[in-house]
Amino acid sequence: MPDKLIVQKYGGTSVADIDRIRSVARRCLETQLAGNDVAVVVSAMAGETNRLLALTHELHGEVNDREVDVVVATGEQVSVGLLALAIRALGGQAQSFLGHQVKIVTDDSHARARIRSIDPEPLRACFREGKIAVIAGFQGVDEAGNITTLGRGGSDTTGVAIAAALHADVCEIYTDVDGVFTADPRVVPEARQIERISYEAMLELASVGAKVLQIRSVEMGMKYGVPIHVRSSFHHQSGTWVVPEEQAMEHVLVSGIAAVRDESKITVRAVPDIPGVAAKLLSPLADAGIVIDIIVQNVSRDGSTDMSFTLPRQDRERAIAILRDQAGELCPDDRLAWSDGVAKISVVGVGMRSHAGVARRMFQLLSDEGINILMISTSEIKISCVILEKYAELALRVLHEGFDLHLPPEDRASP
Amino acid sequence: MPDKLIVQKYGGTSVADIDRIRSVARRCLETQLAGNDVAVVVSAMAGETNRLLALTHELHGEVNDREVDVVVATGEQVSVGLLALAIRALGGQAQSFLGHQVKIVTDDSHARARIRSIDPEPLRACFREGKIAVIAGFQGVDEAGNITTLGRGGSDTTGVAIAAALHADVCEIYTDVDGVFTADPRVVPEARQIERISYEAMLELASVGAKVLQIRSVEMGMKYGVPIHVRSSFHHQSGTWVVPEEQAMEHVLVSGIAAVRDESKITVRAVPDIPGVAAKLLSPLADAGIVIDIIVQNVSRDGSTDMSFTLPRQDRERAIAILRDQAGELCPDDRLAWSDGVAKISVVGVGMRSHAGVARRMFQLLSDEGINILMISTSEIKISCVILEKYAELALRVLHEGFDLHLPPEDRASP
Numbered sequence: 001m002p003d004k005l006i007v008q009k010y011g012g013t014s015v016a017d018i019d020r021i022r023s024v025a026r027r028c029l030e031t032q033l034a035g036n037d038v039a040v041v042v043s044a045m046a047g048e049t050n051r052l053l054a055l056t057h058e059l060h061g062e063v064n065d066r067e068v069d070v071v072v073a074t075g076e077q078v079s080v081g082l083l084a085l086a087i088r089a090l091g092g093q094a095q096s097f098l099g100h101q102v103k104i105v106t107d108d109s110h111a112r113a114r115i116r117s118i119d120p121e122p123l124r125a126c127f128r129e130g131k132i133a134v135i136a137g138f139q140g141v142d143e144a145g146n147i148t149t150l151g152r153g154g155s156d157t158t159g160v161a162i163a164a165a166l167h168a169d170v171c172e173i174y175t176d177v178d179g180v181f182t183a184d185p186r187v188v189p190e191a192r193q194i195e196r197i198s199y200e201a202m203l204e205l206a207s208v209g210a211k212v213l214q215i216r217s218v219e220m221g222m223k224y225g226v227p228i229h230v231r232s233s234f235h236h237q238s239g240t241w242v243v244p245e246e247q248a249m250e251h252v253l254v255s256g257i258a259a260v261r262d263e264s265k266i267t268v269r270a271v272p273d274i275p276g277v278a279a280k281l282l283s284p285l286a287d288a289g290i291v292i293d294i295i296v297q298n299v300s301r302d303g304s305t306d307m308s309f310t311l312p313r314q315d316r317e318r319a320i321a322i323l324r325d326q327a328g329e330l331c332p333d334d335r336l337a338w339s340d341g342v343a344k345i346s347v348v349g350v351g352m353r354s355h356a357g358v359a360r361r362m363f364q365l366l367s368d369e370g371i372n373i374l375m376i377s378t379s380e381i382k383i384s385c386v387i388l389e390k391y392a393e394l395a396l397r398v399l400h401e402g403f404d405l406h407l408p409p410e411d412r413a414s415p
Numbered sequence: 416m417p418d419k420l421i422v423q424k425y426g427g428t429s430v431a432d433i434d435r436i437r438s439v440a441r442r443c444l445e446t447q448l449a450g451n452d453v454a455v456v457v458s459a460m461a462g463e464t465n466r467l468l469a470l471t472h473e474l475h476g477e478v479n480d481r482e483v484d485v486v487v488a489t490g491e492q493v494s495v496g497l498l499a500l501a502i503r504a505l506g507g508q509a510q511s512f513l514g515h516q517v518k519i520v521t522d523d524s525h526a527r528a529r530i531r532s533i534d535p536e537p538l539r540a541c542f543r544e545g546k547i548a549v550i551a552g553f554q555g556v557d558e559a560g561n562i563t564t565l566g567r568g569g570s571d572t573t574g575v576a577i578a579a580a581l582h583a584d585v586c587e588i589y590t591d592v593d594g595v596f597t598a599d600p601r602v603v604p605e606a607r608q609i610e611r612i613s614y615e616a617m618l619e620l621a622s623v624g625a626k627v628l629q630i631r632s633v634e635m636g637m638k639y640g641v642p643i644h645v646r647s648s649f650h651h652q653s654g655t656w657v658v659p660e661e662q663a664m665e666h667v668l669v670s671g672i673a674a675v676r677d678e679s680k681i682t683v684r685a686v687p688d689i690p691g692v693a694a695k696l697l698s699p700l701a702d703a704g705i706v707i708d709i710i711v712q713n714v715s716r717d718g719s720t721d722m723s724f725t726l727p728r729q730d731r732e733r734a735i736a737i738l739r740d741q742a743g744e745l746c747p748d749d750r751l752a753w754s755d756g757v758a759k760i761s762v763v764g765v766g767m768r769s770h771a772g773v774a775r776r777m778f779q780l781l782s783d784e785g786i787n788i789l790m791i792s793t794s795e796i797k798i799s800c801v802i803l804e805k806y807a808e809l810a811l812r813v814l815h816e817g818f819d820l821h822l823p824p825e826d827r828a829s830p
Contacts, residue, residue, distance in 0.1 A: 011436045015784070017475065018470065018473045021474075022474075052493065053432065055493070055497060056500060057495065059433065059436075059497060059500040059501050059504050060500045060503070060504060065500070066495040066510070067495075067497075067503075067509075067510075068496065068500070069496075069498045070492060070495065070496035070499075070511050070513070071492070071493050071496035071497060073492070073494045074489035074493050077485060077488070077489045078467065078470070078486050078489050079482065080482075080485065081471065081484075081485035081486035082470060082471065082474060082482075082486060084482040084485075085471060085474040085475045085480070085482045085483070085486075088475070088482075089474050089475060094482075095481070095482075096466040096481075096482055098485070098486050098559075098562075100515060101560055109502055145515075145516055147513075154460050156785070236678040279537075296609075353829065
C-alpha cells in the first residue's frame, strides 16, 4: 500500500518551458519515490491562454462561448502531454488525462463552469499500474460532452476537486511564492508567512486581494475537508496549510491584511428611501456584468438617503453611462458623483468573532496617521475600509505593525 | 430537404491566419446558402503541428506515442473552434466537433492510426438545427478513449471518412493548386489539369509522388465510393474529380507522370539464391520503420543472385548500419554497395492494362535522350524506372511530351 495519496497542482509559470517542465517532473517523481500515489494537475504554459484568447477575440468579443472554450482548453492539453513525456524521460511512468477522460462533469456555463462530479476510477487504475496521473486543469465537459472551462485560476479548483474525489491526503498548490503572508511582502517587508490558516479566513483574504488561491478552490476544500498546502516550487520548505478552523492552531486575532487597488467609488445622493430603489440602481449594472463590491447606504433623512458603492476602476465609465441611461430619474447629474483614486484595506481573522476591539483599533490606527475613512464594511471575520488610494501602502504597514503581525503569533499582544 | 450533403476539407495553409479562416468561413456559408448541408474538416494552422512536435521532441524522440498524440491533436482543436467562431461572426451557425465528440474510433497505433468507425448522428443533429458542422481532422480516439492521430495528411482521410459515414454527395478537398495534373507543373509547364481520374490511377500517382492527396484517403474513397473533388481554395473553377473507373470518362492510355527524388539505391551482390534470404535482409529494416520501395532481384547465376532496392535517402545511412549489424554474414563490405543520387520516374494509366506498348515506348523515349535505366518495376497500371536523379526533370518532360499529355485527351495519339 502506498504511504499517501498526494495531489499536486502546478501553475503556468511552473511549466513555462521544457526545462521547467522537467523540474516539475522531477518533483512529481521524488514524491512518488517517497512511497506515495501522485496525481498532478497542470495549467497551460505561461502566456498560452492569453495567446489563444487573443486569437478568438479577433472573431468574437465575448469569452463565455462554447467555441472559445474549445480553443483555450488546448493550452492545458499541451501541458499534460509534455509533462507525461518528461516524467517518462526521467525513467518514471505517467499517463495524461483530459477533462473528458476523467469525466470532470460541469454545468454548461462556458468560461466559468462549476464542477459537478469527477470519476476517480481511471485515476485509481493509473495508480494501480504504478503510474503518475497527469490531469489537465481548468477544463471539464458538460453533460452533453461539450468542453467547458472553469475561469481564471480554475486549475486550483481542478486540483482540490481531484483531491476531494480521490479522498487524497493533501492538495499541494505549487506557486512562485513561499505561501500565504500576513500582508503582501512587496509592500510590507516585515510580513510573515502564515503556517496554518482556516478555510474561512483564507476565503476572506482571497476575496480582498491575496491572489495565491482561486476563491472557489478554497470553498471546495472547505466543503470536502481537503487540506490545501500552498508552497513554493523552488524549494522544499513547508508553505501555508489551509485547513478546518479547529486545526488552524494559530488562534490569532488577525490573520492578515490585504489591499485592493484601482477601485472607484460612485455616490448617488438624495435617492428616495423606499423599497426597490437599490435594486433599480444596481440591477442594470449587474446585468452588464459589472461587479459591485462594497455598498453602503446612510440612514434616511427627510425620506431620502445617500448610496455609495465601489467597483473596479476600469468599469466606472461604463457604469456611469448605464446609470444615466437606465436609472436617470434616480440619479440626475447634480446628484451623481464619483472618484477614481480609492483603495480597499481589509483586516481578516477568525478571532474577530469573539473580540469587538479589532474594528476600534483599526480605525484608531488609521486616524493616528491622518488617513480618512470613506466607507466601512464588515463581515463576521473581516473589516474593510475604503480610503484614498495614495494612503494604501501606508495603511497596510501601519495596520500590520499595529496588530503585531511582524511578531510570531505567540508574541503578539493578546486580543 | 437540402439540395446535397457536401463535405469540405481545408488544409493548414487555408487556415494559416484569422483572415484566411474568414475566407474559409465565407466559402462554407456560400455552400450552405446554395441549399446544401455542409460538414467542414480542417487541419491545424500551418506550422502548428511542427511547432507542437518540436516541443515533444525535446522530451521524447519518437513520434508514435500516446502523449505526443495528446499534444499534436491540439492543433486541429484550435482550428475548429476558430472556424466555428468565424462562421458565426459572418451571421451563420456552426458547431465544432473533436474526434471524441463524433466518435471517430481508430485502432490504437499512435501517430498512424486507422479509422474504424464514425458516429454520424451528432453531425445529422447539427444539420437539423441548420448549423454547419466543423470537424477536427487528423484525430480520433481508440476504443479506450485515448486520443490518436492519423499521420501526415490525415485530415484528407478524415474528410473522406466523414463523407462516407454521412453518405455525402462529394468530399471536396481544398488545396493551393488547381487540381491533379498530368505532371508537376513546376517542372513541366505544359502539364494539363486532369478533369476526371479513377481511384486506382490516383492511388498510383499519389504513391509515386503526386502529393495532392493522402493515399489512405483515396483508398477510403474507393472502398466507399465517395466522389472526391480536388480543387483550389482561391477560385471557384472545377478541379479534378477522383471517381470510380467507369465514371472516369477520359479513357486515356496514360493519366500522368510523377517523380520521387531524394532516393538511394542499395545493392547486395552475390547473395545465396535460397528461400528466406530476402526476408533475412529486409526484415530488420522493416522492424526499424524504414520503408523500402522498389525491390529487384536478378536471375540466379551459379546459385547466387544480386538484390537491389530503393529507399528514402535520409534512411540510407541507418539502413547500411542495420544491414551490417544484423545481416552481416549476407552482406560483407565487399558485396554491399549504394548510391544516393537516384530518382524514380513513373508513368500511370488504367489504359495500360490492355496495351502492352506503354513500357516499350517509355524505355525508348528515355533511351533516345541517353538516360540509363537502373531498375524497373511494374504494376498493372504503372511503370516505374529508377534513373540518375540529375536526369529526373529531363525524363519528366520527355515522357510528358512523348505520351502527348500536353494535348487534350481526345487529340492524343490512340494507344
